Amino acid sequence: MKTWKTWGIVIVSGLLIVLSWITGSDLLMIAAAVVAGYQIAVSAIQALRIKMISIDLLVIVAAVGALFINNYWESAAVTFLFALGKALEKATMNRTRKALSDLVDSAPETATVLRDGEPETVEIWELTPGDVVLVKNGEQIPVDGHVISGTGGVDEATITGESVPAEKFEGSEVFAGTWLRSGVLRIEAIGIGSDSTLAKIIHRVEDAQDDKAKTQTFLEKFSKYYTPGVMIGALVVGLVTMNVELALTLLVIACPGALVISIPVSIVAGIGRSARDGVLIKGGEYLETSAKVDAVVVDKTGTLTNGRPELTNVDVLDPSYNEDEVLTLAARAETASEHPLAEAIIRGAENRGLAVEMVEAAEPVAGKGIRAQVDDRTIAVGSADLLDEIPEATRILELNEQGRTAMYVGVNGHPVGIVAVADTIRTDAPAAIKSLHDKGVKVIMATGDARRVAENVAAELGVDEVHAELMPEDKLTIVKELQARGHKVAMVGDGVNDTPALATADIGVAMGAAGSPAAIETADIALMADRLPRLPYALGLAKRTVRTMRVNIGIALLTVAVLLAGVLLGGVTMSIGMLVHEASVLLVIAIAMLLLRPTLEKDDTAADLPVAQATQEALTS
Known part of the structure; x- marks a missing residue:
């Protein structure tokens, strides 16, 4: 039913009620009930055709019954308020789906x-x-x-x-x-x-917003028995008390409208908000599961670290040289090497504004490093075996213990300095780990890298557990062990060698999924930006959504209980009950819409870097 038709019914019915008050005409009040109740009756009949007793049937039975006992105002009020509630419900549901409509509108x-x-x-x-x-x-x-x-x-x-x-x-x-x-x-x-x-x-957001959470599925099964139970209960009360109006009022009061709408509106709002912030959650069931996650397994390389070596240290061993001179000599020698560490040294020199020219001649030494001719000098970069003079090894061992690859720089066999490279920690990783800990989530690093390197990174970030030198199947074992200990586990991986662990984890997370349609389709949570802080944000939003669902369920059940007590004790009429009932529906929707408020804090990563540099790191990490 189109929006104009929905609101047209409400407006016409409302005008007829007002005119009935002015003229005192019962016919106008009956007409108001018919106008507002026609579409409700159609919906009830359609539900019966598929063997379902809906809320609409409760309302229409109560409204028709009120007409038969000449309670025209109650009949008109019940149908008008129910139609008004439906119209407002549809409008607010459209509002919560705005994230999807914005995406559709943005398509060129x-x-x-x-x-x-x-x-x-x-x-x-x-x-x-x-x-x-x-x-x-x-x-x-x-x-x-x-x-x-x-x-x-x-x-x-x-x-x-x-x-x-x-x-x-x-x-x-x-x-x-x-x-x-x-x-x-x-x-x-x-x-x-x-x-x-x-x-x-x-496509993913459409499917996700239509997907049902486990709680919603349970409530649907509950209402399957609840609605017929209400009708039977009202019939029994009517027969026992011989009070038809009381029985009809019970039908209206017991409508679980707020209960039915409490889950889907929360899911739609939560998934819509996350989509706006670049986090795709596969559906209501995964949203609910994400709220229970208390352990996250993450890879090191490319997730906690930048995924490529960077220059970290330049130490001078000969006072006749300075840092820039040592680094320039090392970088020029490495221009003849194809080793990934060579690229890090050259890039480090260029970032300092040093001129790095190609060498005249070079000789790679397998397993030891490289020798190159630079301005009539023989420059060596690598192990002490390339030098004539063996330097004191304390400093290079210290750097190696920190998980860095350290190399001597020598001139004509004489050591003049040390350069060290390492896969550096992402600038956003410490804040992300802290945020996960603040949410009570345990962080486990699982990597195929050397134990010494992994432990240094873990110590710097405050990771709870470290598992290093792993094969892909070992990560699967770690996930299973955590689950056996009662944890709800999220696994962050690249979706290739981590596939078994991602499939076994309660929630599989793909990070930086914007360029990977396969990741968007397969991951339970897809973080579109290559930003680690989006993970705790996604888990936090899931918890807020589930908390909202529970609050709304509580409001719905409390409203029904209070109204039933009011009817049985006297004082609550059919129209008052429907008014309170529809108010509870709107309250539930309003609370769910609070999820649409922006809560994602600005990423610190991009704030500290030039845009081009931040983008380049995202592309190469």
């Missing part, structure tokens, strides 16, 4: 494609993978794809929930539905229309 309909080098505006469905799309400042990106030329800042809030624009450049990934806030981009189209990340998010 046209694109500027380059055909023979000339721009041409076409409908989205006319595009094919491989087309080159032109996007200018202020325009919406119409496809998923890769930037082939140009630079610009892209607002990705609809996908990742990030408030800070992400800097895009050649090779960067972009998503349909996002907005270019600066610059010009040429994009090779990959995901178009229903194949785009935005479309998959919309």
